[in-house]
Amino acid sequence: MAKFNARDRFGDWWDKSNPAQRTIFRIVVIGFFYALPLLNNPVIDTPETSFKSVLFYPLIMFSLMAVGLNVVVGKSGILDLGYVAFFAIGAYTHAVMSAHTSLNFWEILPFAMGFAMLAGVILGLPALRLRGDYLAIITLGFGEIVRIIAVNTSAIGGAAGITGIPGPTSIFGFEFTVMDPRPYYWLTLTILCLVIWGVLRLTHRKPGRAWEAIREDEDVAEFMGVATLKYKLWAFIIGGAVGGIAGAIYASQIRSIQPELFTLNLSIMILACVVFGGMGNIWGVILGAVLLGYIPEKLRFLSDYRIIFFGLLMVVMMNIRPNGLMPRKKREKIGEKTS
Amino acid sequence: MTKKLLEINNLVVKFGGVTALNEVNLHVNEGEIAALIGPNGAGKTTVFNIVTGYYTPASGDVLVDGKSVLGLRPYKIARAGLGRTFQNIRLFGDMTALENVATAADSLNQSGLIGSLFGVPRSRRDEKKSMETAMELLTFIGLDHRAHQMAKNLPYGDQRRLEIARALALNPKVLLLDEPAAGFNPQEKVELGNLIRKIKDRGFAVLLIEHDMSLVMKISDRISVLDFGQKIAEGKPEEIQSNQRVIDAYLGVAEDAS
16 A cells, blocks of 8 residues: 655655745745734634743744754754753843943844854763763753853842843834734744744755764764864754843843843753654754644643643654654665666 | 885884784885784784774884874874775765765865855865765775665675775875775675776775785786784785795694693
């Protein structure tokens, strides 16, 4: 029996399509996501929380972070259990800099990204000399260290955190107010599109091959001339940059941050999005982030029991599809033998 | 005098109290197929792991094309001109055959990550070149029809040959082959012998570790024999075949009854 395979069907269509068709497809898909907060669809609406705010957090935030973490975990095979640290650094950068400088959100954004990248280098240089479990433990520690420093530094509010963080100034006629999460969603979606574009560029070229080689067999990658430390460091830097941007947007939307927002739980959650969706496949990872963000909100009518159902669902799903919902799998083309 | 592309001088390697290699001298000349043979555990693969930078020797020196590579990171040694294969196949399983070879070809260009991101002309050129080199090598090795298949899904023999293509993509001065005929049937061994000769004809020097004596004797220009970490013989295939110490090492010596 020929098995219907949506991925292969789509892949065949994509290979045969012309540039115009592809552009139309892209515009339709991206347009759909931009229009999402304007639709009032009772099927996808979340019953007890505002769907518009669910769209911003957790859906699009999780997606952005999962795409960033996927470069580290899915592409390069480095288990990072402290990804929340980059998110926290981005959030605190915006909170602190907007309080102490006259810069606005848009001017701070590069700093949030830059500091998170710097943190990636600082963590990566010593840590990436280790592998596997040991590296995972170091990243776990890093995530906790950042949070504990935030708790114990009174200059950045200590355990009480920072309140009164300004939102972004209006841009292209979009006002960023406390009441309306939609502009934040559109902003994050725009950044997500840019990040996807950049990550796809990289993964289809030399850096992507280097990352995959490292994931498959780090020693052999090194024997084949791949500067493994350099590319692992780049993976950390890129993952960190994305986490930093996400953090800055998040801080500007919720207006007050506390260290308790940046616990290990969030690192695990984003990692779960990556694993659940399909490690190494950017589309799978986004699907994972969307589902893992959405399902608990949709199940809110079960009150606290929803977490049990959510856990149960994950256990069942990981048994049915251990490689994630959309595993990374390149389509194989079998050619004719010429010689 | 012929140029020595790979030179190993007075190499001593110790693992804890065990001396794996003791004062070993080896070299590979330009344009020759040199073979390294010896019983199991003689230290042949250790030689490969030393010259490619995986272990550091206790003493001795390794020169690639006259320059010492001791203490360099393995990727730098690979770029300096040593490509290797592995006794147990170690391909990048979840990558296509073409990508496996292109990954090694990539290391010959200097394009960086930022260039790839923005698609600067140099990066595009290098990308194209890597792909062309990889495809050309796959054709050379006879695997062009499998270019877009996952390495892990290839038949065993194709995987072995893909490893050779990947090592060749480094454009090495010396190609190090670690038991390339392991698991091959006689027909495949003949084909492999022809392939190694073709590689030599392309101008690559080869250092071959192999247990299959008929293959080694047929294609090698020069053979070195290791036993318990010592080099016990070196010479042309005919000389090695009649060397008493080599025969003793392989077959053992009858113990004196007295």
